[in-house]
Amino acid sequence: MQKTMTKEEMKKEVLRLKKEKNVLLLAHYYQEDDIQEIADYVGDSYGLSLKAAETDADMILFSGVHFMAETAKILNPKKKVLLPDLSAGCSLADGCEYDDFKAFKEKYPDHKVVMYINCSAAVKSLSDYIVTSSNAEKIVNSIPKEQKIIFAPDRNLGAYINKVTGRNMVLWDGFCVVHEAFAFDKLRKLITENPDAEIIAHPESKEETLNLADFIGSTAKMIQYVKNSSKKSFIVATEAGILYKMKQECPGKKIIPVPSEEDNMCACSMCAYHRVNTLRKVYDCLINEAPFIDLTEEVMEKARIPIERMITITENGK
Ligand code: CIZ
Numbered sequence: 001m002q003k004t005m006t007k008e009e010m011k012k013e014v015l016r017l018k019k020e021k022n023v024l025l026l027a028h029y030y031q032e033d034d035i036q037e038i039a040d041y042v043g044d045s046y047g048l049s050l051k052a053a054e055t056d057a058d059m060i061l062f063s064g065v066h067f068m069a070e071t072a073k074i075l076n077p078k079k080k081v082l083l084p085d086l087s088a089g090c091s092l093a094d095g096c097e098y099d100d101f102k103a104f105k106e107k108y109p110d111h112k113v114v115m116y117i118n119c120s121a122a123v124k125s126l127s128d129y130i131v132t133s134s135n136a137e138k139i140v141n142s143i144p145k146e147q148k149i150i151f152a153p154d155r156n157l158g159a160y161i162n163k164v165t166g167r168n169m170v171l172w173d174g175f176c177v178v179h180e181a182f183a184f185d186k187l188r189k190l191i192t193e194n195p196d197a198e199i200i201a202h203p204e205s206k207e208e209t210l211n212l213a214d215f216i217g218s219t220a221k222m223i224q225y226v227k228n229s230s231k232k233s234f235i236v237a238t239e240a241g242i243l244y245k246m247k248q249e250c251p252g253k254k255i256i257p258v259p260s261e262e263d264n265m266c267a268c269s270m271c272a273y274h275r276v277n278t279l280r281k282v283y284d285c286l287i288n289e290a291p292f293i294d295l296t297e298e299v300m301e302k303a304r305i306p307i308e309r310m311i312t313i314t315e316n317g318k
Helices: 007-020 033-038 045-054 066-075 098-106 136-142 155-165 184-193 219-228 242-249 279-288 297-316
Strands: 023-028 041-043 059-063 080-082 111-116 129-131 148-152 198-201 233-237 254-257
Touching (some): 007 023, 007 033, 033 242, 033 279, 041 045, 066 080, 066 297, 129 297, 136 155, 148 155, 184 233, 219 242
Parallel strands (some): 023 059
């Protein structure tokens, strides 16, 4: 009978297998700590996309959610892109399906489509620009002022970008279940209990949360902010997976997560979709070289155009 592996044994096996098979292990900031610990690179969807595009590894194992692994495949189509669990979805992507978005877009024929990366490859193929929360403001600002825009699928990020850019983009009515569910009363209580803490929030959060924030930014920018701030404690409104890197990068700082409305054990907010990936599934995926992302050439070709446009503007400002 096979002996069950301990977590530490499994991590060692993953490290050994990925070396043997020449696999690049990418993990998003919202993945569980054990996976982040052994990944080759941990980052946000923009940073992970760049790593996926430039790798010469034989395969990519993407420990994140489905749309992120799809983006990796689109940017490096010859590589096999493994995803530990194909059901790792996203409430934003699920709330913006191809046929519905196509019908919506047809109502605004003179509008360009700025699409948050949190959507399917098929929906990306209907878009003019892809953005992440780290570059949305810059990309929207690069579009001529007189150009009308549809922004999808996140209404909170869209409203925030409208506010900071002075635009009036038409917003698709979608939201992220994690950022929408912060318990406002618990956040207020945390603020009272920690009067010296700075509040930092992700722009997918509701306006009432953003109005309380000292800093609003993407995951990567939140980590950078905490690192550079002279303050010692921070109330952090985003998915709790970020705490692993934030604590690692900002030793000595007190990081307090904002709980969700659900009365969960961790007093924080977790994305059920990200959490379907486990260390065990990462290991199984390396052994089986499956499951993997499968997209048609046609969808990849169409979706690549707005993704590459995002990279060009972000990197060169054009
Ligand atoms: O872009 C990403 O990776 C997500 C989902 C959030 C962020 O702000 O980085």
